[in-house]
Amino acid sequence: MTATSVNTTATGTARNETAGTVSTMTMATTRMFEIRTTRYGEMETVHVSEDTVLAFPEGVPGFERHLRFALIEDGKLAPFCWLQSLHDPLVGFLVIDPGLLMANYELDVSDPDAELLGLDDPSSARVLSILVVPENIRAMTASLQAPLIVNQRKRIAKQVILTDERFPLRHPVFGNDGTVEQSLGRRRSC
């Protein structure tokens, strides 16, 4: 697959961050990153603007050393997004807004988490769920119990673990009969 320019509007000083290798090239205003990813199954290089980069100060459970990810919103993938580790092209997650999968999905943010995320305003938060995609894609599940909370303004994120039993760790994205969950695809505005 050829390199995909994800954000063509932003230009600037680019850094080629290929799992450790850094090179620079000069462009116009905003910084662009060149990162390597294996999304879609093949190694490719994508260009993302710096404002797609999220800091995960604690890493992600199972990937504690991965402190920076790029949240790639590719129209081809919508409503899915791709969360790519900047530390390893082989580490990435397909993510989705859990509000698409379950009505009334809501959560509390603990004080220490709010502090870590620098959250002082609910409107700057965004919630995402990591998807597990098995070979049979229709058996895809979403980790509703362990959402990612993102401070969109400060670009800081953390995966939290909920104790609310309504939200399972393996929530089927598609219904048992192969149909899509009723709530999926329902439009809701921010």
Place this chain on the structure above:
Amino acid sequence: MLVLSRRPGQSILIGKDIEVVVLGSDGVQARVGIRAPREVTVLRRELLKQVEEENRRASSGAIGVSVASLGAALGQIGGASRAGLPCVPLRSWRTAPTPPPDS
């Protein structure tokens, strides 16, 4: 590891402000209550392990996802062209009271 024997109703203090109370035991399960400041995260260890494992499965599984198969899934979801994603409401900023340990 420090090992202590406690009777139901007795407790253990960890530092100044964390208290672990033994509520009872039926020989199979022990029930404990925990009093801790809000900034202390209390989790069942196996839950964290499960999340770690789920994340590893998510990362390795996602690598094999092809555009075509995702496209098929997207077709079913019917949201491929939606602009912007909805937001999940955050109920509050404040910590909910420390959940009681389940029995």
